[in-house]
Amino acid sequence: MLSQQKLIIFVASDSAGETGEAVVKAAATQFYPKVVEIRRIAFIQDSGAIELLIQAAKREHAIIVFTLVVPELREYLLVKARKHHIKTIDLMGNLLQTMEHSFGQEARHKPGMIHPLDEDYFKKVEAVEFAVKYDDGRDFTGILQADIVLVGVSRTSKTPLSMFLAHKTYKVANVPLVPEITPPDLLYTVNNKKIFGLTINPDKLNKIRSERLKMLGLPGNASYANLERISQELEFAQQIMSRIGCTVIDVTNKAVEETASVILERIG
Structure with a gap:
């Protein structure tokens, strides 16, 4: 396993991104004194914004942590990330799918509802x-x-x-x-x-x-x-x-x- 002193994590969201950032901060404290630099990319609304995110993450050798609730945006990000060998962590996808299965109904997939x-x-x-x-x-x-x-x-x-x-x-x-x-x-x-x-x-x-x-x-x-x-x-x-x-x-x-x-x- 390679060791590095600094890790850049992009937190991407179709809302404000506060939830994702809070989770990353909580995880980062477990690796003190290693440095985790969090860059929040908020209010992603289209594929163009995701393209820019992918380019930046590839350039910085960063991880992308995302809380996208719009299925099309989430799938587009995953496809692009795999293509460029960028590590991603989906904080919402699996949870939403599991809850949809339990409730027997589809989620609203509407960003920003927590605010x-x-x-x-x-x-x-x-x-x-x-x-x-x-x-x-x-x-x-x-x-x-x-x-x-x-x-x-x-x-x-x-x-x-x-x-x-x-x-x-x-x-x-x-x-x-x-x-x-x-x-x-x-x-x-x-x-x-x-x-x-x-x-x-x-x-x-x-x-x-x-x-x-x-x-x-x-x-x-x-x-x-x-x-x-x-x-x-x-x-x-x-x-x-x-x-x-x-x-x-x-x-x-x-x-x-x-x-x-x-x-x-x-x-x-």
Whole structure:
């Protein structure tokens, strides 16, 4: 086996080539301190680009690692590489063929499909971080930046609803409504179409809060679960929601998914 200190690898792709480059980098670390020079050839769309790639690889005595998902381009590259005795590694072909056989259907063979998925993933992460930062009125400035603002008394599912919507890539801020605390003025200045008030049946809320107190090891007769206090809070919240002019959703016996569905339908 011949030993060399430097190896040139062309990473060819009909998309950005990031997947192929990541795999080659991971393999290259196993041969440190040998040098692997990676040259990415991205967005290959025709045979002309492959011809140029073959010429460059032959000139540099390089290996071609490729992630071509268009069958015609993949086959053309393999034929040309064999003709010029260039070593190739197909990172996608065998995997796609095996999956096609398992699913009993042909792959889409459409380049670049991973990038919208990546973009969606990072949007979700950003939205979740936003929901955590602006949860339960921790920072009222979130009202300005949010796609959706939730208001309501304690235990009306504001936080789980915020998280559910965040996984749909919506930035959500939620604001608790408590009679002793004046709501932020920002609630009356932003577009009320993005604000949703959550209300609930007093008896249902009484049961929810009583269970919450038990979980915390606190007495069930605390004012937090007192029916009269709950009615007072709900009345106060209703006054604020009416002043805002926002959509009000009764979450009594509604799952978080159901409430989210109503909100998403309203905001289009």
